[in-house]
Amino acid sequence: MAPSPPPAAACLSQSRQGLTERAISHGVDVLTNLHAARETKRLRYSSVSRDHDQTCDSPSPIFDSFVDSQGPGVVHKLTNFSPTEFNSLWAELQGFIQSNWNVGSGRKCEVSPRDMLFMTLTSLKHCGSWDVVAAVFKEKSPTFSKRVTGFITAIHPHL
Numbered sequence: 001m002a003p004s005p006p007p008a009a010a011c012l013s014q015s016r017q018g019l020t021e022r023a024i025s026h027g028v029d030v031l032t033n034l035h036a037a038r039e040t041k042r043l044r045y046s047s048v049s050r051d052h053d054q055t056c057d058s059p060s061p062i063f064d065s066f067v068d069s070q071g072p073g074v075v076h077k078l079t080n081f082s083p084t085e086f087n088s089l090w091a092e093l094q095g096f097i098q099s100n101w102n103v104g105s106g107r108k109c110e111v112s113p114r115d116m117l118f119m120t121l122t123s124l125k126h127c128g129s130w131d132v133v134a135a136v137f138k139e140k141s142p143t144f145s146k147r148v149t150g151f152i153t154a155i156h157p158h159l
Contacts (some may be wrong), residue, residue: 060114062137079121086121090114093155101154109147116151123148 058064066074072083079086097113111119123133123144134144 060112060118062111062115063118066118075118078125079118080125081121086118090117093117093158096158097155100158101151109150111147116147119144120148120151 063075066078067083070077075081075083075086081089094113097117101113101116102109109116119133119137122136123130127133130141130145134141137144139147
């Protein structure tokens, strides 16, 4: 009589018999498909958290949204001022603008003073037609032109 293999060796040989190339390939394919399905589901959701407060707390949401989406170089492209030059100009004009623009009785402009400076400088560089620049800032042309000309009128004495 031949000696019988030990119990551990018997389990090992049975498990090897069940793991054929076809079974292994099928198992790998199933796991790969599950992983791909999970990744597809993950792509539906942004990996960046929504921060609604960031735009609401900004003192100049229009300027900041342009810089956030296009980088600091957009300031130079739109106004012909570097971001540093724009900030220096804003620092020089800030006190005068805040005390002389958007004050008094009557309807107030919803656009912040710094955003108005950005919009005005962009208009001065690119304004062949009010329609084009107003569309960039998602404003109606008559409203935009009135705001910019009013802003220029207000800051003119300081310039």
